[in-house]
Amino acid sequence: MTDDKGLILLIEDEPQMRRFLKITIQSHGYRFSESITGQDGLIQLATRNPDIVLLDLGLPDIDGLEVTKRMREWSQVPIIVISARDQEEDKIKALDEGADDYLTKPFGAGELMARIRVAIRHQLKLSTNSEESIFVIENVKVDLCKRQVFLNDTEVHLTPIEYRLLATLIRFAGKVITHTQLMKEVWGASYVQQTHYLRIYMAQLRHKLEENPAQPRFLINEPGIGYRLKTDAY
Numbered sequence: 001m002t003d004d005k006g007l008i009l010l011i012e013d014e015p016q017m018r019r020f021l022k023i024t025i026q027s028h029g030y031r032f033s034e035s036i037t038g039q040d041g042l043i044q045l046a047t048r049n050p051d052i053v054l055l056d057l058g059l060p061d062i063d064g065l066e067v068t069k070r071m072r073e074w075s076q077v078p079i080i081v082i083s084a085r086d087q088e089e090d091k092i093k094a095l096d097e098g099a100d101d102y103l104t105k106p107f108g109a110g111e112l113m114a115r116i117r118v119a120i121r122h123q124l125k126l127s128t129n130s131e132e133s134i135f136v137i138e139n140v141k142v143d144l145c146k147r148q149v150f151l152n153d154t155e156v157h158l159t160p161i162e163y164r165l166l167a168t169l170i171r172f173a174g175k176v177i178t179h180t181q182l183m184k185e186v187w188g189a190s191y192v193q194q195t196h197y198l199r200i201y202m203a204q205l206r207h208k209l210e211e212n213p214a215q216p217r218f219l220i221n222e223p224g225i226g227y228r229l230k231t232d233a234y
Contacts, residue, residue: 005120006030006050006052007030007031007032007033007048007049007052008025008030008032008033008050008053008054008116009033009034009035009041009045009048009052010022010025010032010035010054011035011037011038011041011054011056011059011064011067012035012036012054012055012082013036013037013056013058013059013060014056017056017082017105020109021054024109024112024113028113030116033048036059037059037060037061038059038062038063038064038067041055041059041067042070042071045071045077050077051077052078052079052116052120053071053077053080055068055079055080055081055082056081056082056083057081057083057090057094058083058084058085064081064083064094065094068081068097068098068099069098072097072098076123078101078120078123079098079099079100080099080102080112080116080119081094081099081101081102081103082103082105082107083102083103083104083105084104084105085104088223088224091104091222091224091225092178092180092226095176095177095178095181095226096180100119100176101115101118101176102225103115118174118175118231119175121174122172122173122174133145135170137229137231139151139211140209140218142166142167142170144170147163149166149209151209156208156209158205158208161187161201162201162208164185164186165182165186165198165202168182168186169227169229170229172229173229173231174228174230174231175228176222176225176227177226178225179195179198179226180192180226182198182226182227183195183197183198186201198227202219205219218231
């Protein structure tokens, strides 16, 4: 018997994938519910209040992008898309519609469970409204109240835009944030097409905070999609 860590809802029509995920998820102590259609998945979201939704995009009745959009009209449950669609355009659409993460099939059980743990921690922080004022990752410490950043206990000067970029990544720690989302958060809606700004300032952040900017450990690029502040080793 395993400890109950929460309920995970899987919306997936492929029988083999459902069996694999059911065994994996239950073996890690989570309760498991499944649906093979988008419509039933929406009903289960409303009636069962899961802690995480795993969502395939290729459903028999409603496309997964539309399911994501409908969920986000009234629910902030973490949504991790699991899909064989591996085009950057599909990933960007899913994330822009409100998905929290995107895993391309096939994927390993270890990576999936790591993504689930990150999503649950992030959601718990939001739901309890208890965001800590001190954020620590690797040898970097950020005091969000005082707007101070330290590397190996030595204060690092960040420009206002560099700090806003870092603070935004911290707010969504563990999640993929698309270029469009980051541009809106940091520069404003009128700058969403100016993604070269993002590349420049992310490079500056890495040079100031990463031990090896060419091989960053936590300021991670998701090629063609956006960036992730990596908090777990997958």
